[in-house]
Amino acid sequence: xxxxxxxxxxxxxxxxxxxxxxxxxxxxxxxxxxxxxxxxxxxxxxxxxxxxxxxxxxxxxxxxxxxxxxxxxxxxxxxxxxxxxxxxxxxxxxxxxxxxxxxxxxxxxxxxxxxxxxxxxxxxxxxxxxxxxxxxxxxxxxxxxxxxxxxxxxxxxxxxxxxxxxxxxxxxxxxxxxxxxxxxxxxxxxxxxxxxxxxxxxxxxxxxxxxxxxxxxxxxxxxxxxxxxxxxxxxxxxxxxxxxxxxxxxxxxxxxxxxxxxxxxxxxxxxxxxxxxxxxxxxxxxxxxxxxxxxxxxxxxxxxxxxxxxxxxxxxxxxxxxxxxxxxxxxxxxxxxxxxxxxxxxxxxxxxxxxxx
Amino acid sequence: xxxxxxxxxxxxxxxxxxxxxxxxxxxxxxxxxxxxxxxxxxxxxxxxxxxxxxxxxxxxxxxxxxxxxxxxxxxxxxxxxxxxxxxxxxxxxxxxxxxxxxxxxxxxxxxxxxxxxxxxxxxxxxxxxxxxxxxxxxxxxxxxxxxxxxxxxxxxxxxxxxxxxxxxxxxxxxxxxxxxxxxxxxxxxxxxxxxxxxxxxxxxxxxxxxxxxxxxxxxxxxxxxxxxxxxxxxxxxxxxxxxxxxxxxxxxxxxxx
Amino acid sequence: xxxxxxxxxxxxxxxxxxxxxxxxxxxxxxxxxxxxxxxxxxxxxxxxxxxxxxxxxxxxxxxxxxxxxxxx
Numbered sequence: 001x002x003x004x005x006x007x008x009x010x011x012x013x014x015x016x017x018x019x020x021x022x023x024x025x026x027x028x029x030x031x032x033x034x035x036x037x038x039x040x041x042x043x044x045x046x047x048x049x050x051x052x053x054x055x056x057x058x059x060x061x062x063x064x065x066x067x068x069x070x071x072x073x074x075x076x077x078x079x080x081x082x083x084x085x086x087x088x089x090x091x092x093x094x095x096x097x098x099x100x101x102x103x104x105x106x107x108x109x110x111x112x113x114x115x116x117x118x119x120x121x122x123x124x125x126x127x128x129x130x131x132x133x134x135x136x137x138x139x140x141x142x143x144x145x146x147x148x149x150x151x152x153x154x155x156x157x158x159x160x161x162x163x164x165x166x167x168x169x170x171x172x173x174x175x176x177x178x179x180x181x182x183x184x185x186x187x188x189x190x191x192x193x194x195x196x197x198x199x200x201x202x203x204x205x206x207x208x209x210x211x212x213x214x215x216x217x218x219x220x221x222x223x224x225x226x227x228x229x230x231x232x233x234x235x236x237x238x239x240x241x242x243x244x245x246x247x248x249x250x251x252x253x254x255x256x257x258x259x260x261x262x263x264x265x266x267x268x269x270x271x272x273x274x275x276x277x278x279x280x281x282x283x284x285x286x287x288x289x290x291x292x293x294x295x296x297x298x299x300x301x302x303x304x305x306x307x308x309x310x311x312x313x314x315x316x317x318x319x320x321x322x323x324x325x326x327x328x329x330x331x332x333x334x335x336x337x338x339x340x341x342x343x344x345x346x347x348x349x350x351x352x353x354x355x356x357x
Numbered sequence: 358x359x360x361x362x363x364x365x366x367x368x369x370x371x372x373x374x375x376x377x378x379x380x381x382x383x384x385x386x387x388x389x390x391x392x393x394x395x396x397x398x399x400x401x402x403x404x405x406x407x408x409x410x411x412x413x414x415x416x417x418x419x420x421x422x423x424x425x426x427x428x429x430x431x432x433x434x435x436x437x438x439x440x441x442x443x444x445x446x447x448x449x450x451x452x453x454x455x456x457x458x459x460x461x462x463x464x465x466x467x468x469x470x471x472x473x474x475x476x477x478x479x480x481x482x483x484x485x486x487x488x489x490x491x492x493x494x495x496x497x498x499x500x501x502x503x504x505x506x507x508x509x510x511x512x513x514x515x516x517x518x519x520x521x522x523x524x525x526x527x528x529x530x531x532x533x534x535x536x537x538x539x540x541x542x543x544x545x546x547x548x549x550x551x552x553x554x555x556x557x558x559x560x561x562x563x564x565x566x567x568x569x570x571x572x573x574x575x576x577x578x579x580x581x582x583x584x585x586x587x588x589x590x591x592x593x594x595x596x597x598x599x600x601x602x603x604x605x606x607x608x609x610x611x612x613x614x
Numbered sequence: 615x616x617x618x619x620x621x622x623x624x625x626x627x628x629x630x631x632x633x634x635x636x637x638x639x640x641x642x643x644x645x646x647x648x649x650x651x652x653x654x655x656x657x658x659x660x661x662x663x664x665x666x667x668x669x670x671x672x673x674x675x676x677x678x679x680x681x682x683x684x685x686x
Contacts, residue, residue, distance in 0.1 A: 025448055053447045057440065058473035065437035065470070069413070069444035072431045077444065095434050194449075205429045205445060207409045207452055214378075216423045218432035363620045363682045370619075371668040371681035382676060386654065387631030391675030547637045547669035587631035 003184040010150040010177040011036035014080065014106055014170070017154030019046045022189040024075035025053040027066035031085045032118040033174040034108035038080075051191055060085040064092030064105070071101035072217040074197045074204035076158050080106035082174070083124050084115060086132075093167055094133030098219030100234075102161035104154065105139075106170040108177035111342035119342025120174035120265060125319035128171050129293040136231055138238045139169040140245065141292040143263040147181035155189075162201075164241055171292060173315065175265040175344060238294075246299070247290035252278070253303050256285030258354055261300060261324050262313040263289045265344065270313050272347040277354060284354060292320070300327040309357050310334045313350055315343070333357075376402045380424045387587020389577030390418060392544040393486055394425050396554045397455065400561050401428065410453040411445050413438045415467070417459035418492040436467025439474030442481045453564055455482040460501040461491045464526040468500075471530065478535030478569035482560040485527065485572065488579040489598060496582035500524040503601055508582070523601065527574045531608040537568040539608035543576045543599070545591040556606075568610070576602045618686045619666020623657050624678040630654035634670035634679065643670060 008016065015037045018026055028038045038056060046052040057063040063079045070077030081089065086107045096103050109124045111117035126132075128141050140160050142153045150172060157168040198206050208214045221227040252274055253259060262270040267288040277284040287303060289296050304310060309332050312321040318336035325334045337353040339345040376398035384390045401410050407428055414422035416435035423430035433441045438456035446454040463471050463485050474481070490508055491497040497510040501523050505514035515523075531539040538560060542553035553575060560571030576598050580590035621643070630645050634657065646658035657670075657679070666683025 025444060027444060053444075055443070055447065058469055061437070062440040062443075062470055062473065065434060065440035066444035068433065068437070069431065069441035070448050072441070073411075073445055073448050075448045077448075091434055092437070099432075205411050205431060206449070207411065208427065208429050209408050214423075214427050215429045216432070217430070218423060220420060220432055358618055358684065358686060360620050363618060363684050364622065365682070368682040368684050369680070370666055370683045371671040371679070373677040373680070377677060381627050384675065386629035386675075387633050388675055391677065392673065395675075395677050545633065545673070547672045550672045587633055588636060591633065591636075 003186065005182050005184055007180055008147055008183045009036055009180050010144070010147045010172065011108065012040045013147045013151035013183050014154055015040035015044070016185065017151040018078060019044060019050060019052060020186050020188055021155035021158060022050070022076060022191040023052050023078060023154070023158070024191055025055070025070045025077040026079065027055050027057050027063045027070070027077065028079050029057050029060050029063050029081065029085060031082045033110055033177050034080050034082045034106070037106065050188065060088040061092065064089040067103045067105070068092055068096055068101065071096060071103040072099070072205045074102070074201035076192070078104035078106065078154070080108065082108045082110045083112050083121070086124065086127070090133035093139065094135055094137060095219050096167045097137035097139070098135060099217050100165040101167070101217065102158070102165050103167045104157045104161055104170070105167060106172060109171065109173040111340060117342035118174065120315060120344055121340060121342055122173055122264060122266060122314050123316040123319065123340060124171065125292065125314070125316060128169050129295070129323070137234065138241070138293055139167050140164065140241060141169045141171050143171050143290060143292050144176055145264050145267045145288060147176065147179060148183050150176060151183050151185070160245065164237060166237070166241070171264070173265050242294040245291060246294045246296050248296040248299055249288050249290065250303070251286040251288070253285035253287060255283050257283045257308045258357060259303055259307045259310045260284060260286045260313055261289070261310060261320070262286065263292060263320065266313045266315060269345060269347055269350065273350045273354070276347055276351050282354060295323050295327070297323070297327040300324055304328040304331050307332060311354060311357060312336045313345065314338045315345070316340050374398045374402045376407055376427050377425055378427050382425055383421060384418065385581045387578065387580055387590065389488070389544050389575060390486060392550060393484065393575050393577070394422065396544070396550065396557050397457070397484065398426060399554065400558045403558070404561055406453050406561070409451065410455070411449065412455055412457060413442045413445065414457040415462050417462045419457050419459060419486065420493070422457050436462050436465070437470055438462070439467065439470040439479070439481070439483065443474055443477070443479045446479060446481050453482070453561060455484060457484045458486070459492070460485070460487040460489065461499045464500040464524050468526070471526065472533070475530040475570045475572065476533045476535045480564055480567050480569060482564055483570060483572045484557070485574040486577050487574055487602065488577045488582070489523070490579045490582040492579045492582050496579070500526070503597060525602070527572065527607060530570070530572055536570045536572055536608060537610055538563050538571040540572070540606045541574040541576060541602060541604050543594070543604055545578065545594060576604065616686050617665045617683050619664040619681060619683040621659060621664060621670065622680040623659070625656040626650050627676055627678040628654060628656035629676055630656055631675065633673050633675065637669040637673050639667060639669065640665055
């Protein structure tokens with residue numbers, strides 16, 4: 001049977017994706033440009049239909065800690081916010097990573113620093129993939145480039161979060177969040193039952209039966225030797241994740257002289273850039289990282305062997321470009337083209353940047 | 358009658374509840390935390406809800422509470438336990454969820470989470486141990502530190518002109534419609550311990566009836582932070598803490614006809 | 615009706631805080647000279663006058679006292 005198709009905003013697609021994939025709880029706080037997620041969920045009121053709890057918290061700090069509580073119960077719980085709000089959540093994300101809990105967070109990025117602007121930006125890349133909060137931890141980071149991916153990555157995000165018992169970030173931006181596109185909608189996936197959770201996730205907060213010891217969710221270990229072991233276990237997990245979960249796609253890289261590397265909205269614009277360049281005889285290709293961590297380091301390194309240069313296109317002062325340079329070394333020049341503060345680059349200005357590479 | 362003749366199972370009148378683990382608590386000698394832990398555990402045992410109870414203790418002296426309660430337990434970030442407990446209770450509505458928080462945690466860094474969980478009427482029990490000081494970090498001034506009380510960050514005594522007066526958060530949350538039962542207790546004499554246990558039992562019974570927040574403050578000691586012996590600290594508590602933090606129920610449910 | 619009681623004290627877990635002694639109506643317990651492995655002067659029974667009221671156990675922060683009681 002053909003899937004249902006709807007015209008939706010990116011933010012609405014996140015909310016619908018949550019309801020449909022069996023999400024147990026959403027906890028959030030309003031902030032532009034992502035408030036439609038909470039608004040859509042409160043309009044839909046999924047609790048009577050699916051049992052999904054939707055709660056407007058008193059702050060982003062409370063939201064992420066509600067997520068921590070729900071995740072401790074091995075429930076599919078999520079929050080969303082935009083850049084300043086995500087900054088407030090960094091403590092909670094570090095705790096979730098430290099306690100090895102599965103959770104989903106969506107950042108519909110706006111321009112910064114500070115209160116910045118409500119327009120789209122990609123300047124939270126460092127915050128997301130390099131830590132953000134305290135301690136050595138990683139967020140599995142998915143970068144949607146369409147409203148369909150906003151929808152799809154909610155389910156995928158939960159799958160990865162539970163597979164690795166690790167927080168997952170959907171790193172979107174104000175453009176993808178606000179734009180309307182058609183979306184293929186799935187049937188409802190039922191929420192997990194408590195019996196299923198008890199069997200599948202023996203670490204979960206579910207109440208201690210006589211048959212087992214008590215479960216503890218904590219990120220505290222006062223004995224340094226043990227805390228080092230915790231860190232080593234985390235690092236081993238991250239390595240497995242790096243080996244198995246890299247996602248990316250390429251466009252016309254086979255004969256390219258110049259490789260563009262761009263994610264999210266910038267990748268959409270870069271596809272138009274390829275079209276314009278090729279019409280002018282410039283052989284340009286694109287690699288779009290879908291996971292920003294783990295990063296497609298190997299793929300970029302391979303492609304770098306047959307191109308003359310690499311240009312990253314980011315709505316920032318140049319953040320992902322550092323990871324591209326790490327992937328390539330000094331093999332070919334790696335440059336950055338960026339607009340920031342909420343400005344979206346036009347294809348024409350990127351074509352000019354390629355011409356003067 | 359010899360000791361051996363008395364020590365028989367049928368003559369047992371008091372023993373450590375099995376809802377506490379065998380771990381030796383890290384609290385200083387004479388610290389009220391141990392007593393409050395025991396009372397909560399005894400209530401859980403008596404109500405037969407060990408398999409349905411989930412505890413949340415954030416940063417502070419009681420951050421390691423999970424080592425002592427033999428129930429599923431979450432350690433939370435500083436001040437955030439009411440938010441963590443909110444989600445757990447909403448996702449496990451038939452479970453008993455309690456937070457265990459100190460005064461720095463509940464009345465300073467976690468004020469927002471505390472007030473909003475209370476205002477929403479989350480169906481949880483909040484146990485608030487108030488000893489007027491940050492114990493774990495070495496005895497700094499807390500929001501509940503008494504006027505002129507010396508701490509490591511108010512070495513000449515709390516100057517209320519500079520720092521404001523102590524925050525009576527328990528009276529404050531009692532004003533909120535979401536709190537159902539608000540009481541202040543202490544645990545430094547056998548009689549007070551028995552009363553405090555009744556209050557904690559009442560709080561958990563309220564949760565069974567979906568009544569909203571039951572908030573139990575325990576005015577307690579911190580002999581290390583107060584630089585007194587355990588017995589002297591209890592005397593100091595009675596003479597200094599109780600006039601400012603008087604014991605008794607602050608908000609009791611209206612009698613149902 | 616009179617009662618006779620006695621205690622089993624987990625001396626290794628006792629921290630010698632002495633809070634229990636204040637509440638004992640019979641004054642039959644005290645901190646002794648002996649120390650446990652942690653170095654605390656732990657609680658001891660000093661008089662055979664315990665009535666099993668359990669006051670000591672009820673205020674003990676570390677739950678180290680078990681109380682037995684019989685009618686005599």
